[in-house]
Amino acid sequence: MIEVKAVSKQFGTITAVRDLTFRVEEGEVYGLLGENGAGKTTTMRMMATILAPTAGDIEISGFSVRHEPLEVRRRIGILFGGEVGLYSRLTARENIAYFGSLYGLPPSRVQERIDSLSRILEMEPFIDRRVGAFSRGMKQKVAIARTLVHDPDVILLDEPTTGLDVTAATIFRRMVTRLQEEGKTILFSSHNMGEINKLCKRVALIHKGRLRFSGGLDALRKQFGTDDLDDIFMAVVEGGEH
Template sequence: MIEVQQVTKQFGAFTALEDVSFRVEAGEVYGLLGENGAGKTTMMRMMATILRPTAGNIEVAGFSVIKEPNEVRRRIGILFGGDVGLYSRLTARENIAYFGSMYGMDRTAIEHRIKRLSQMLEMDSFLDRRVGPFSRGMKQKVAIARTLVHDPQVILLDEPTTGLDVTAANMFRQMIGTLQAEGKTILFSSHNMGEIDKLCKRIALIHQGRLQYAGTLQKLREQYGMQDLDDLFMTVVEGSGR
């Protein structure tokens, strides 16, 4: 469903990613693991057609991000960490509806999706309030709903639990399980090893722009004889010699 093929991304003389390849299967929750600055967000921006690979290619749902970017955009939902980019003067409902209209959804379809997402994310109590005064966690829920409003096949989540408290983060993990049961393909980026361990069976581990490992967590644990994912990460990184 997502195939990264020998991708390199340069910004001038700086190489953000170098010769990275991995594959995410349809219906899988796949972890993209690495410290801050490893290149995770750059990779996801290329998958979302915001950036163009310097070399190599990425296919999403069978479409090239280089040759068929519009087809890719129709099939993905993307949430980046950091600024959630909501319109502060609009209500949560209006923010979500606006993005639904951008995908060509009619009013009935939008309202149906908003109702479903509001229940899933427990947003009913603030759905019709302006988002300006919202807490970081409330805004993050609205941003997640906006990402999912058009019912995308492929969901790209870059540090999605930023700003969520323990209860909300647990609710988010339950939502991921629901989406996977619906057949969605989910790429989940994080430097939080606990989240990755709970949500993903397979991962790609990136350090300083280079792929260090792609495969199952079970195989990685067997390879190094360790169970703790934090220890595993540090062992792989230190072994990279970079």
């Protein structure tokens, strides 16, 4: 469960996130939707205890990012889109194992997790190759496996399908569905309503750091009387509070 409670983040004079409140239930795949610069990454970085909120708090499975960051870190996996920051001279397996050891997992458990993740993500042909020569999609798979190595309850995916081809994006979505079946709580950010619609029933829509809508996509469609998600997105963004 993720509970965002009146959270704000200020960078100098810029307010990246302003008084944001929403809640993701346990076992839910929830969308965080907003344009470039809306505050999605900042929100997720606060959830992952990488950034401290300026005001408010976030609870992850009941633990406060402010007061219990270690408990939060143990339960959370975060994946950023774009450059994934792997060690190019290490193999995929070594990259993932390194993260497993940072979480304090015993080596045998780490290898079990790597074998299982490499099956699910179809990484077996290259799991023991150095990542330096990998394609964007192959690197992204390694990054996903690294995010999941400690089997976190809450998974934050920040624009994870950006730059993936149709096949890789489909494998990725299947994996999200599978994680949901395992009971994981997943927050998925995107600037693309269509992408969110493929995985999520409920969303928070943010614009310039403020919440503009939270709730079911069906309710949004009804409210605006259209199925065109891009039109709805623009109407919410331009229309002020709802």
